[in-house]
Amino acid sequence: MVELKSGIPLYFKILDILYLTQGQGHFCLNQVARSSSAAVTRLVLERELSQIKDAGTYKSERIITSKQGASIKVKGQTKGILNFCANNYLGLASHPEVIEAGKKALDTHGAGLSSVRFICDAAILYASCFDANAGLFEVLLNEEDAVLSDELNHASIIDGIRLCKAKRYRYKHLDVNDLETQLKDAVSKSCPKKLIATDGVFSMDGNVAKLPEICDLADKYEALVFIDECHATGFFGSTGRGTEEYFGLNGRIDIINSTLGKALGGAAGGYTAGPQELVDLLRQRSRPYLFSNTLPPPVVACASKAIDLIMQNTDLPKKGDKEHPICPVMLGDARLATTFADEMLGKARIRVQISASHSEHDIDRAVDAFVEIGRKLKILFDNH
Numbered sequence: 577m578v579e580l581k582s583g584i585p586l587y588f589k590i591l592d593i594l595y596l597t598q599g600q601g602h603f604c605l606n607q608v609a610r611s612s613s614a615a616v617t618r619l620v621l622e623r624e625l626s627q628i629k630d631a632g633t634y635k636s637e638r639i640i641t642s643k644q645g646a647s648i649k650v651k652g653q654t655k656g657i658l659n660f661c662a663n664n665y666l667g668l669a670s671h672p673e674v675i676e677a678g679k680k681a682l683d684t685h686g687a688g689l690s691s692v693r694f695i696c697d698a699a700i701l702y703a704s705c706f707d708a709n710a711g712l713f714e715v716l717l718n719e720e721d722a723v724l725s726d727e728l729n730h731a732s733i734i735d736g737i738r739l740c741k742a743k744r745y746r747y748k749h750l751d752v753n754d755l756e757t758q759l760k761d762a763v764s765k766s767c768p769k770k771l772i773a774t775d776g777v778f779s780m781d782g783n784v785a786k787l788p789e790i791c792d793l794a795d796k797y798e799a800l801v802f803i804d805e806c807h808a809t810g811f812f813g814s815t816g817r818g819t820e821e822y823f824g825l826n827g828r829i830d831i832i833n834s835t836l837g838k839a840l841g842g843a844a845g846g847y848t849a850g851p852q853e854l855v856d857l858l859r860q861r862s863r864p865y866l867f868s869n870t871l872p873p874p875v876v877a878c879a880s881k882a883i884d885l886i887m888q889n890t891d892l893p894k895k896g897d898k899e900h901p902i903c904p905v906m907l908g909d910a911r912l913a914t915t916f917a918d919e920m921l922g923k924a925r926i927r928v929q930i931s932a933s934h935s936e937h938d939i940d941r942a943v944d945a946f947v948e949i950g951r952k953l954k955i956l957f958d959n960h
């Protein structure tokens with residue numbers, strides 16, 4: 577007899593038994609069990625997919641067939657479409673000098689190092705910021721420590737925190753009063769290290785963390801501050817040094833993680849910048865660093881060139897001005913948002929991120945498209 581796995585809905589168990597009793601003569605029992613459980617798994621997954629489709633939140637992936645930029649080509653569309661959903665904040669992803677730097681690195685260093693690691697000076701480099709976030713908390717914090725995390729932090733911070741054994745506190749989004757209450761609790765439990773973890777700029781809404789207040793609380797309760805700067809590095813703050821610079825807090829943030837995969841050329845890569853001892857320890861203990869391949873040289877060269885361009889031309893970050901380029905368009909209904917996004921294809925898409933490469937004309941066209949589809953879907957009326 578093959579034992580049926582628990583936790584599988586009854587009708588799948590029946591299907592399983594049918595598989596076994598249909599007499600597939602050329603299979604041994606194990607093979608039958610294996611193919612049967614594969615079929616069951618397929619059905620379970622199919623059911624989950626149909627639930628997403630029924631909820632109207634299924635995301636179809638579009639295949640980009642051109643370079644990244646304000647206007648792109650997408651498979652299945654003959655006309656170019658305006659692109660407002662890239663993290664290409666400074667428009668450097670297709671900058672000729674960035675591309676040239678990548679090509680040169682390919683010639684001088686080859687396609688990859690086929691080995692685990694090479695060292696980047698003042699910080700530690702990972703294959704992505706997701707990895708940097710996954711590899712930090714476990715190394716820094718143990719079970720006696722506490723981590724206090726904004727409830728809307730990026731998934732990679734949440735996952736990184738899950739991997740460590742510290743006591744977890746989740747404070748309400750941007751709510752420094754709630755953060756203080758939780759810090760007091762961590763102090764009352766005598767947690768030796770207390771780490772406040774927040775996105776510098778939150779990816780969905782472009783909200784900026786209240787860093788001055790957070791730093792004051794950190795001083796008061798002897799906590800450390802960690803920020804994820806993926807949506808700030810290179811373009812936010814007067815010279816593009818991010819949220820810390822935006823608030824004039826230079827030096828008060830203890831640990832910064834960020835990505836090379838957005839404003840800095842947009843290829844891939846992430847890093848942790850922080851105290852030398854922490855970086856040294858991460859090199860010894862951080863699992864995504866130790867057990868994953870290094871970044872390929874052309875990727876590093878493109879990011880280095882993007883940094884050079886930003887350092888040489890401080891007007892580049894200023895193009896972003898004071899407002900953050902993420903502009904959420906809130907429709908209040910996930911199904912409606914998906915329909916709206918589908919309708920927008922051919923004009924622009926729904927999660928709006930403005931890049932330095934967009935012209936005012938591009939932005940006017942996107943706004944016109946929003947108005948047109950808004951009227952069509954009866955969300956927007958002429959008197960609005």
Ligand SMILES: Cc1ncc(COP(=O)(O)O)c(C=O)c1O
Pocket residue numbers: 703704705706707709730732775779804806807834835836837844845846
């Ligand atoms: C806030 C934040 N942190 C981390 C990441 C992950 O960055 P990467 O693409 O380098 O893994 C993202 C990517 O979307 C992000 O938005």
